[in-house]
Amino acid sequence: MILQAKNLRVEFRTRRGTLVAVDDVSFSVARGEVLGVVGESGAGKSLTGLAIMGLLEAPGRLAAGEVWLEGQRIDRLPQAALRAIRGRRIGVVFQDPLGSLNPLFTIGEQLEETIRTHLGLAGKELRQRALALLAEVGIPAPQARFHHYPHQFSGGMRQRVVIALALAAEPILLIADEPTTALDVSMQAQIIALIKRVARERGAAVMLITHDMGVIAETADRVAVMYAGRIVEIGTVRDVLHAPRHPYTAGLMASIPRIAAGAGRSRLAQIEGAMPRLDAIPRGCPFHPRCPKRFERCLSSRPELMPAEESQAACWLHASAIAQR
């Protein structure tokens, strides 16, 4: 396993009390594997990614849990050691490719700076490596583009530059936080293909955070569905998407618009209500107020992840299956 996250808990200490934004989240990602993390905004996906990198900003903090990278525990490392891991062994791609690049430096400067910091290259070697990276992520004419500023690139090209920056030191784990959300659809496909290719060729593990089930279906090997700071279902993409075991996942899948012959003009299905705010997470199963299949047990006690066919789901519907076995 390249990445193992164990019982992560991210808290925000505020004047009105402690908010738990990520609660008891565990998962692992293997070499060459793409784990999709999916959920609504505010479900805790991005915070989970930031917690793994040690980039949570105050008042947020990792209150409990462990992060293991290639068998080394990294969540307790001092800042300097963690900094040496970021960019070197963990590469990151954020959502907004324009915002991620400093507008006052050329992409070449930013690329060389990253490579120099982690690999200590200089001169010709440095330049060659930077150019090779630009070529690898599919930037045409890297020689000429090297001296351009971020604003001179289109959105898709910028995201390629960001990916080149994330890959600069050949990390073994790539955390991509909504890498395609700010791009138009044709670009999305190209960026997804690029991330997949990189993961395969380099044998890197990828944690792909998105709210887009389509992206997950195309890219990921396994998927973790998050709701209100918890993983509610985790399994292979095939199992989770085709036979969702948690009512929330089922609702998400049902609310994807379909354009198919015979589908007619039926109303788009939606999940009633909204995800609870962090300071008002209900007792029991956090999804129960919106759940069409809730029963008494859901109101009072909280389900942990439990085996549900091939996947795992945090839902009492599957408790009986365990009991019967």
Add this chain to the structure above:
Amino acid sequence: MLAFILRRLAQAVVVMLAVGLIAFALFRFVGDPVLFMLGQDATPQDRERVTRLLGLDQPFYVQYASFVKRAVQGEFGLSLRQMRPVSALIVERLPATLELSFVAALLALVAGIAMGVYTALRPRSWLSQLLLALSLIGVSLPTFLIGILLILVFSVQLGWLPSFGRGETLAIGWWTTGFLTASGLKALVLPAITLGLFQMTLIQRLTRAEMLEVLRTDYIRFARARGLTDRAVYFRHALKNTLVPVITITGLQLGSIIAFAIITETVFQWPGLGLLFIQAVNFADVPVMAAYLCLAALFFVVINLVVDLLYYAVDPRLRIQPA
């Protein structure tokens, strides 16, 4: 780029003409210089003779036209009070004001940016809290009060630094400098602090606010995620972006420093342009006042032009993109 500069220059000329007109028109009607020069008891013949001698009997627009024509050549006529060419007076006083303004601006810029960055990076430290409290005082206290307080403490009580004048100066050509003598440098300290303090606190607060803003941006988060050192993140990425707006404000403030030197120069009896101007106002010395206003406007126009060009150099987004 060339078109940009030419357009800016054309605008500058218009501004200068307007300022010239305002300065001239305004002070043309302030007080009666003839009365000042001859006193109450002068005969009508004397008054008429002096009026004609000074060209004050001609129509307004003729006076303005000849004023502009001569002003362009640096010729502002005779000071009504001292009966010497205004240009000579200004050349004599200019070095004092420019040296004072330069030191004050440098102090404001260096100390202001340093304190601004520090307070942004260590918002919770006691030193930051102290600097912020002091900056509030610096922004709110009037210049003359700060000057008088400094004189009270460092000249009267401690006796470390002189309270007035420029000290000894050396002449290099027509330029007189206080930078090369010990007494000249000592004399610079208090006026420079007085003059620069307001701008320093302004720059500090501005730098702090901008820096905090920049530190929240995605590219700083991404720079951290790339594993860059804190030094690179703060002093390379964050500082450069912080300085873009700071440069603009500082440039504009440089103009105010030269203009506000009037008060500081009065407090410290600093023999510069400001003092010359105040004395001219007291005597309704129109040519001197007009020349001073035009010169101040010229400073502002030139500084703005330089700031625009700097902005252009720092921020690549403003440059015209190659097709």
